[in-house]
Amino acid sequence: MMIIKQEKWLQLILAIICMASISSAQYVWTLLTQPFMHKLGIQLPSLQVTFALFIVFQTFFAPFQGKLIDKFGPKRLIALGVVLSGLSWVFSSQASSLIELYLIYGCIGGLSTGIVYIGTIGLMVKWFPERRGFATGMVAAGYGIGAVVTTFPIHEALLNWGLDKTLIVFGIIFSCIGLLASLRLKTPQITVVQHIQQSQYQFNSKEMIKQPLFWLMFVMMTMMSTSGLMVTSQMASFSESFGVSHTMVFGMAALPLALSLDRVMNGITRPLFGFVSDICGREITMFVAFALEGIAMFVWLLCRHDPVLFILLSGIVFFGWGEIFSLFPATLTDTFGTQHATANYGWLYLSQGIGSIFGGPFAALLFQYTQDWSNVFYCAIFFDLITAFIAIIILKPWRYYFMNKYKKGYIDL
Structure with a gap:
């Protein structure tokens, strides 16, 4: 048993390293936008x-990749x-046109990152069935904090x-580290005894997508992803518009300092809120987390011209967003x-x-049309707050009913 416990923690560490090795492709993208625009002579949208x-x-x-990994x-x-x-990344350095960049960085980079992300998350919910929120949070933290x-x-x-x-x-x-x-x-070759409430019926994907409860979770995660990815992909651009990107704070440029703080907070929040959800409940x-992001984003917008507050509040915004990558997979596995x-x-x-799509090019187009990032922020804030209330008012009672139904063995697929 001691060997099994040591092995599960080793697997967790290795999964975190794998996630950290692919994280920069998404989270450092904002630093690459201006150099790529200059190199290729293109506009931001x-x-x-x-x-x-x-x-x-x-x-x-991801569904196809997940089936391959399971098999x-x-x-x-x-x-x-x-x-x-x-x-x-290596091949993107040789891209001489926008189409080449789309194919290499966008398509190949996205496919390969998805394999790692889905594979490590799926692996950890099996190694840590009694601590799903914490384990998926730690692996997702590798992607955020890497x-x-x-x-x-x-x-x-x-x-x-x-x-x-x-x-x-x-x-x-x-490539080498990963x-x-x-x-x-x-x-894992064994099943650990469960101490959490969960459905006893093992839904496959075909059965799961027939359940309206799954689609509620899908809509909720879509809204939260839109909010967070708007910040992740556009931060260099709107910090430039706010006049803070090149301001020196504590002897460092504000933008990379804010990005570094964001990665730390984005990493901490995943295992932290995952652990809390294991104890206090997912919904x-x-x-708490979604409402925190919405409120922090509103205050962030009000204080957008103060470089110190811009940096600090950006960290709080990411602290309220990154946990979706521990809460949603844990909730999904508990349920199905x-x-x-x-x-x-x-x-x-x-x-x-x-x-x-909504947080990237659509948000950039909205700014280009209105010349005001405030409208983009207000959309993100609305998504945060409405999802927070859906979690407690709709998801919680619905999921309680659903899990008790299938725990008693009723199957109406």
Whole structure:
């Protein structure tokens, strides 16, 4: 039993490293927008299609990727994913047109990142059935906080080396680190006794998507993804409009400092709120976290011209957003079972792709049309607050009824 416990924690550490190795592709994208615009001679809305494609390909193929991982095991596919994710940076350095960037960074990068993301999350809900919120939060923290280590080095490299060399060097590093970690991953061979309320019926994906409760979770995660990805993909642009991006704070430029703080808070919130949800319940935790992001984003908008408050409040906004990647997979697995957890989460993860479209190019187009980021912020704030109330008013009683129904063995699929 001691060996099993040691193995599960080793698997968690390896999964975190794999996630950290792919995180910069999404979370450092905002630092790459200006260099790519300059290199290719394009406008922001056209460039942000790359980010939308990245998220779409990361998420829209997730159900298929989840089934492959469930069938063939995590090690080989996750290893392939981390290597291709790093190589997408290397090949993007050679892109000479927007179409090439779409295909390499957006499509290949998104597909490879999705394999790793879905694979590691699905693996951890099986290794830690009694602590799903915490375990998925820790792995998701690797994706959020991994970019903390690279934000300042990439920022400095872009200034000193330029775009192409930066992409090549860091792409190779990411591939090597991820590959070494992935080769030791494996699926657990035993089932741990459960101490949490959950459905006893093991839904496969076909059965799950017939349930209206699944689609409520899907809509909720779509709204939260839209809100967070608007900030993630547009931060360099709206900080420039607010006049704070190049302001020096504590001897450092405000934008990379804010991004580094955001990655820390985005990483901390995932295991923290996941752990809290294991104890206090998923829906109550959702209400608190989502409402926190909405309120913080409103205050952030009011204080947008103060560089110090801009940095601090950006951290609070990310603290209220990042936990969706621990709360939703844990809630989904509690509700629909562990047997098909990886493939099932792949279906829910599609919502991230839809959110990227609204949070990426649509948000950029709204700003281009109105020349005011406030309208974009108000949409995100509305999504945060309405989702918070849905969690406590609709999701909580509905899920309680659903789980008790299937716990008693009623099947009406």
